[in-house]
Amino acid sequence: MTIKVLLIIFLGLGSGLAVGGGFVAFLAVLGIIPRLTQLTKTMKFIRFYEWGVVLGAVFGSWFTLNDQIFYLWDLVVLPVGLASGIFVGMLAAALTEVLNVFPILAKRIGIENKIVILVMAIVFGKIVGSLFQWIYFVK
Amino acid sequence: MEKSIYLRMRHRVLVQPNATIKIGQIVQISAEEKVAQEIKNIVIHQVSKKDKNIVVIDVMKVIDQIRRQFPQIDVQTVGPAQTIIEIAIKKRRFTPALFVAVWFLLFVGAALTMMNFHEDVSMREVHIRIYTMITGDEVLKPLLFQIPYSIGLGLGMILFFNHFFRKRLNEEPSPLEVEMFNYQQDLDNYLIITENKESMKHVDDN
Numbered sequence: 171m172t173i174k175v176l177l178i179i180f181l182g183l184g185s186g187l188a189v190g191g192g193f194v195a196f197l198a199v200l201g202i203i204p205r206l207t208q209l210t211k212t213m214k215f216i217r218f219y220e221w222g223v224v225l226g227a228v229f230g231s232w233f234t235l236n237d238q239i240f241y242l243w244d245l246v247v248l249p250v251g252l253a254s255g256i257f258v259g260m261l262a263a264a265l266t267e268v269l270n271v272f273p274i275l276a277k278r279i280g281i282e283n284k285i286v287i288l289v290m291a292i293v294f295g296k297i298v299g300s301l302f303q304w305i306y307f308v309k
Numbered sequence: 310m311e312k313s314i315y316l317r318m319r320h321r322v323l324v325q326p327n328a329t330i331k332i333g334q335i336v337q338i339s340a341e342e343k344v345a346q347e348i349k350n351i352v353i354h355q356v357s358k359k360d361k362n363i364v365v366i367d368v369m370k371v372i373d374q375i376r377r378q379f380p381q382i383d384v385q386t387v388g389p390a391q392t393i394i395e396i397a398i399k400k401r402r403f404t405p406a407l408f409v410a411v412w413f414l415l416f417v418g419a420a421l422t423m424m425n426f427h428e429d430v431s432m433r434e435v436h437i438r439i440y441t442m443i444t445g446d447e448v449l450k451p452l453l454f455q456i457p458y459s460i461g462l463g464l465g466m467i468l469f470f471n472h473f474f475r476k477r478l479n480e481e482p483s484p485l486e487v488e489m490f491n492y493q494q495d496l497d498n499y500l501i502i503t504e505n506k507e508s509m510k511h512v513d514d515n
Binding site: 305 | 347386399404408411412413415416417418419420421422423424427433436438439441442443444445446450451452453454455457458459460461462463464465466467468469470471480484485488489491492493508
């Protein structure tokens with residue numbers, strides 16, 4: 171019995187380590203946190219950002235695995251939704267494939283100076299696509 | 310007595326079609342005033358039709374020309390070994406129709422990508438779950454969560470490319486500017502090798 175429990179603890183810890191490591195590696199590759207500290211000029215607090223990510227990951231997995239319900243005020247979901255969106259938007263923007271396409275496209279059609287407008291096309295496309303899906307597309 | 314001059318090839322130079330390129334245009338020289346003036350006026354290349362829009366001048370060609378006129382001078386080179394000369398043939402005109410087409414393409418593409426991504430990762434179930442987790446209500450369309458989420462998507466991307474804070478206090482470039490620079494650098498490297506006749510000699514060419 172004790173061996174069983176120990177084995178399960180070991181397995182759980184091992185899987186958690188693998189998934190957590192993968193998540194951090196993914197974040198590190200995309201370089202979102204450095205970009206945020208660069209924008210806000212808060213390089214000093216990068217330690218706290220690390221802990222923010224770690225606690226967020228633990229919080230999210232723990233409470234979803236346990237089906238926890240908080241019974242809070244409805245409007246609390248507004249900032250949570252906005253933050254989720256910004257995070258996913260930054261992820262999408264940071265994917266290097268996206269970054270590689272713009273310079274080539276801009277050079278091909280000869281609009282090196284108007285690249286911002288092309289970025290805006292993607293930005294609005296994302297917003298509209300997402301809104302369309304949630305409001306009309308799903309039943 | 311032998312004198313040294315130092316020269317450094319400029320990386321990229323833009324000239325008009327049919328221009329006569331002098332050494333002074335493509336090279337920075339550090340030498341005695343008089344010698345430097347004379348070297349700067351040596352003609353190194355005459356741009357013609359068959360050059361198309363890119364010519365690469367190798368540092369060897371420059372040294373060659375200098376030594377022909379000043380055989381006793383010792384030439385020291387610093388930095389890049391060639392200059393890319395871009396000939397300003399009339400730029401392809403900017404066509405609004407093409408631009409609108411590309412814009413539309415990107416717009417629809419981004420929308421489709423987002424929807425596919427959401428389906429792929431079961432974003433809807435996750436949203437419903439989060440909504441229930443916070444408020445305790447089971448809602449099939451948690452728009453209160455999803456509309457800020459959708460706006461956040463765009464905001465996050467803008468934030469990453471930093472287009473809102475156009476007035477930057479520091480000179481750090483945005484990721485897109487770095488990417489544009491890298492792309493240009495790759496193109497230049499390609500041109501340096503392929504357009505430079507000296508660097509690709511076929512030794513047994515028959």
